[in-house]
Amino acid sequence: MDAIIKNFPPRPDQNTAPAEKPAYLDKPATDRPSREEAEAAVRTLLRWAGDDPDREGLRETPARVAKAYQELFGGYDLCPAEELGRTFEEVAGYDDMVLVKDIPFHSHCEHHMVPIIGKAHIAYLPDGKVVGLSKIARVVDIFARRLQTQEAMTAQIASTIQDVLKPLGAAVMIEAEHMCMAMRGIRKQGSTTLTTTFTGRFKTQPEEQVRFITMVRDPRKG
Template sequence: MDAVIKQKMPASSYLDKPVTDRPGQHEVEAAVRTLLRWTGDNPDREGLIDTPKRVAKAFREMFNGYDMCPAEELGRTFEEVAGYDDLVVVRDIQFHSHCEHHMVPIIGKAHVGYLPDGKVVGLSKIARVVDIFAHRLQTQESMTAQIANVIQDVLNPRGVAVMIEAEHMCMAMRGIRKQGSTTLTSTFTGTFSDNAEEQIRFMTMVRGGLVR
């Protein structure tokens, strides 16, 4: 079952600074111990003794997007492109994120396209931008718009197209418990936003079709 959402562009938030009054290691580990007790388990048993430390380390890795600026990743561009000005698409960018409502995983892939206006960016930088936003607490709708926003604002291309398809563990593991349900979101800026043919061309390339 697929849910499709077209996201309108909200105010840019990709330059938001991380929280500066982060708790110390001791507070984090104490909080994890409390959660372990909340589950009904014993945080002092052998298998859980080091869990608070492991969770703190894992959170540092999974949420390191708060310490990175996606705009900086797009800072270096290339103008020697032999006059190329057609659609550039990077598809199937795998990512793992976490739902901001339940802090459980969102697993999916992003497809990003843009129409250059005299300059292009390294393809790995597009994937890096996806990862930075994914490594924050997210809703899929916000993440879709954030990726499009930063590419549009920094590269100033003629248009940006972003589509994300993902499975939300908050829907698969709890509540309605519908495994395999996929949510699709898309955002279009510039030329894409008012040109259905360009949207179709992007979607066709994402799905692996050939476009003449």
């Protein structure tokens, strides 16, 4: 079961005042509790689940969970725009699509805080400069390591690439399985959600969308 969602915020007209930089491009400033408070919260959740946080197997679990959260949600301490800051203009006149496909990621649903597991396909049409390919994957990783919805993550990646690199267009496709749907509620394992966002020429020229999707889907092209 595939759901296709296209979502990209309207860009301001050139004659209007510059829009404020989206908050997700900054390093988020959060009022974090202490490590001790975080571990105490995990102990409470263990009790809420029905177990005894003082039994042998769970004594170190609060500390392990707090440490794991630092890694799983490390994207809050990083700025995706900074990852795209260094570009290269020596491209020998190359001006066609750059596609990085099958970028794996793990994120967490902001509604139930359970995993989202998927892959991203990202393309852009360079306008005289390119960025290191690993930086594209790094942007995906930063946004993935925050509480997310797939729709928001798709739009955030596309907006960041468009606003920072300023290419002629950007295309983002994300395919993912949501554990909140597989493990609870309706409990439908294997169901995949597909979201796409297009900017620039990818948005205004349908043939570019078709070319992007064809390159993503054709195993001979990657």
